[in-house]
Amino acid sequence: MNAGLLLDTLLVLILLWLAWAALASRDLFRGIVLFIAFGLVLSMAWVRLGAPDVALAEAAIGAGLTGALLLATWGRLPGRNGRRGGQDDSGDENGD
Amino acid sequence: MKMEIKGPRGEPGLLLRAGLALLLAALAAGVALVLVAEHEHPGLGAIVDAELARSGADNPVTAVLLNFRAYDTLLEIAVLTVALVGVWALGPAPRIRESTPSPVLLGMNSILIPLAPLICAYLLWAGASRPGGAFQAGAVLAAAGVLFILSGRRPRTRLPDAPPRLGAVIGLAAFLAVALGVMSSGRRFLEYPVELAGALILFVETAATLSIAVILAGLFIGGRPEDEP
Amino acid sequence: MSGGFLFAFAGLGLLVIGAWALVLRAHLIRKVLAINVMGSGVFLILVGSGSMDGGAVDPVPQAMVITGIVVAISATALALALVLRIANATGKPALPEDQDRDLMDEEGR
Numbered sequence: 001m002n003a004g005l006l007l008d009t010l011l012v013l014i015l016l017w018l019a020w021a022a023l024a025s026r027d028l029f030r031g032i033v034l035f036i037a038f039g040l041v042l043s044m045a046w047v048r049l050g051a052p053d054v055a056l057a058e059a060a061i062g063a064g065l066t067g068a069l070l071l072a073t074w075g076r077l078p079g080r081n082g083r084r085g086g087q088d089d090s091g092d093e094n095g096d
Numbered sequence: 097m098k099m100e101i102k103g104p105r106g107e108p109g110l111l112l113r114a115g116l117a118l119l120l121a122a123l124a125a126g127v128a129l130v131l132v133a134e135h136e137h138p139g140l141g142a143i144v145d146a147e148l149a150r151s152g153a154d155n156p157v158t159a160v161l162l163n164f165r166a167y168d169t170l171l172e173i174a175v176l177t178v179a180l181v182g183v184w185a186l187g188p189a190p191r192i193r194e195s196t197p198s199p200v201l202l203g204m205n206s207i208l209i210p211l212a213p214l215i216c217a218y219l220l221w222a223g224a225s226r227p228g229g230a231f232q233a234g235a236v237l238a239a240a241g242v243l244f245i246l247s248g249r250r251p252r253t254r255l256p257d258a259p260p261r262l263g264a265v266i267g268l269a270a271f272l273a274v275a276l277g278v279m280s281s282g283r284r285f286l287e288y289p290v291e292l293a294g295a296l297i298l299f300v301e302t303a304a305t306l307s308i309a310v311i312l313a314g315l316f317i318g319g320r321p322e323d324e325p
Numbered sequence: 326m327s328g329g330f331l332f333a334f335a336g337l338g339l340l341v342i343g344a345w346a347l348v349l350r351a352h353l354i355r356k357v358l359a360i361n362v363m364g365s366g367v368f369l370i371l372v373g374s375g376s377m378d379g380g381a382v383d384p385v386p387q388a389m390v391i392t393g394i395v396v397a398i399s400a401t402a403l404a405l406a407l408v409l410r411i412a413n414a415t416g417k418p419a420l421p422e423d424q425d426r427d428l429m430d431e432e433g434r
Contacts, residue, residue, distance in 0.1 A: 008328040012335040019339050019362045023346035028354060035358050042365055045335075048328055049372050050382045052227035053157045056219070057391045060235035065312055066361065066398050068242050072316060073405040074354060076190050077412050105425040108349050116348055120341045127337050131330070131374055139375055139383035156384035157391070165388060172392045179399035183406045190409070231395055308395075315402035318409070 004048075011045050032070045039063025152293025154225035161229065162297045166286045170271050173304055177268050180311045189319035197247045205247050212240030220305050224294070230301040234308025241313035260310060260321055267307025271300050329376030336369025351423040353408040357401055364397045 018041060022034035039062045046055035100109035108116075144156050144164065151159035161169050216233040223229035274296050275286045283289070288296050343363030347356055368390040375386040412418040419428060 004328060005331070008331050012331055015335055016338050016342070019342050019365075023342065023350070023355065023359055023362065028352060031355065031358060035361070038362070038365075042369075045332055045369070046372070049332060049376050051157075051372055051387045051390070053155070053223075053229055053232070054368075054372065054387050054390050054394070056227060056229075056232040057235070057394050060232055060239065061312075061398050062361075062365070062394050064239055065235060065242070065316070066401055068239075068316055069398070069402055069405055070354065070358070072318065073409060076318070076409055077354075077418055079416065105427075106351075106422050107426055113349070116345065120344055123344075124337055124341050127340075127370070128334070131333050131337075131370075131377075137375070137377055139381070140385040141381040141383040144384050145381075156382075157387050160384045160388040161391065165385070168389075168392055172395055175396050176399050179403045182403045186406045186410055229391075231391060312398070315399070318406060 008045075008048055011041060011048065014041050015045065028074060029071075032067065032074060035070065036063050036067035039067065150290050150293070152288065152290075152295075152297045153223075155223060155227065155229075157227075158223050158229050158297070162300060163288065163293060166275070169304075170268075170275060170286070173268050173271060173307065176308065176311045177264060180264055180314050183315055183318060184320045187319050188322060189317045195248060201243070201247055205243050209240050209244060212236055216305065216309070220301060223301065224298065230304040231308060234305040235312060237305070237309035238312035238316070241309065242316050245313070245317065260314065263306055263310035264314060265307070267304040267311075270303030274300055327377055329373045331373070332369050333373030333377070336366040336371075336373055339363065339366030339369065342366075351419050351426040352428045353411065353418045353420070354405070357404050357408065360404075361397060361401060364393065368393055 015038065018034055018038040022031045022038055025031045025034065039058060043055045043059040043063060046052070046058055099111050101111045103109050141156075144160060147164070148154065148156055148159055151163045153159040153162065216237045219228040219233035219236060220230060221228075223233070274288075278287055278289065278296075279285060281289070340363050343359045343361075343366060347359035347363065350356060350359065371386045371393075372390055375383045408418050411420075415421070415424065417424055417428065419426065
């Protein structure tokens, strides 16, 4: 088993673990952050597969922008916290 | 555990889980069988390489995206545009709280936001011969827009409604214009003349980058731009 | 066994994990996460099975996957906007049949 295959195995294990952890975690915020990490490790997998264009797209769109969208939606959910509704802009930041 | 499909509050019961597990196992076995079976994998790489010189781009992925399978990319940009229309149809943009952004964010923005157009232009230009391309470039610009929005700054004057709407459709419009325009000299839909292929690809990619940036940032905003001042 | 083969099987694993979570979890944002994981799995199968011979790089599956990534974020954005509408309309980000379930989203640790 050469070094490349070893790296690929490691990436695969990390990918599977991150996906499972993101979907199984009780805290949704933690799940979203793990999903972003999953996207970044997937980007490395694309490099290993000889697909640099896909790696760029995955990092920017798949991990970065999708992650931003998910966190923004999570933050806008109503009643996430007793003080804050989805649409009102009174009250102070709870620290995103 | 009781054998039921759904529990009292709607949770999945044992029957549902077992059925799902069986179905997924069958799917996995099927795909695995196909993957391990011995067959020829010639792929299309050789065919692409043969025609690469005439395609207008040196990066084979860009050639495939913007020339050989340009129709797919045209539809993809249409999907992006339709998604933005869909999000706009669902309501006005959720208000972003005017709070004090963290100094780390402001400091990062002062470096990243001016750098973003540079990276975008590089990715767009390099996409023809090196890894890069319109989608990656547009995404970087959109990310800078997202950072700008997160820092809570508002432009001092109200922007007229037109620029976001124009920006969102210009990619699709330019692509369609090129696709239909080449038909005027008797070619088929999206059949670029060989000597103009490089220039046409760059033109379409530039318009597409702008649109992709506007659309992705607009999807993050999450609703129609406010109409009142 | 080449790297491509390994990643193709990883893609299959992601497909299964995503499908499992999609059906069984109630929170709509988690369902969106599951769909994205399934999509990434499919992309890995596409490119991974194309790289199995370890020979030349095949650009067509790569182009298809880039298209797929962009379409996935479009669908995700629309889906998340719909999730917000559902959550604002019914009070919980869950489908009507799941309204009484524990969404397992607890604030704080």
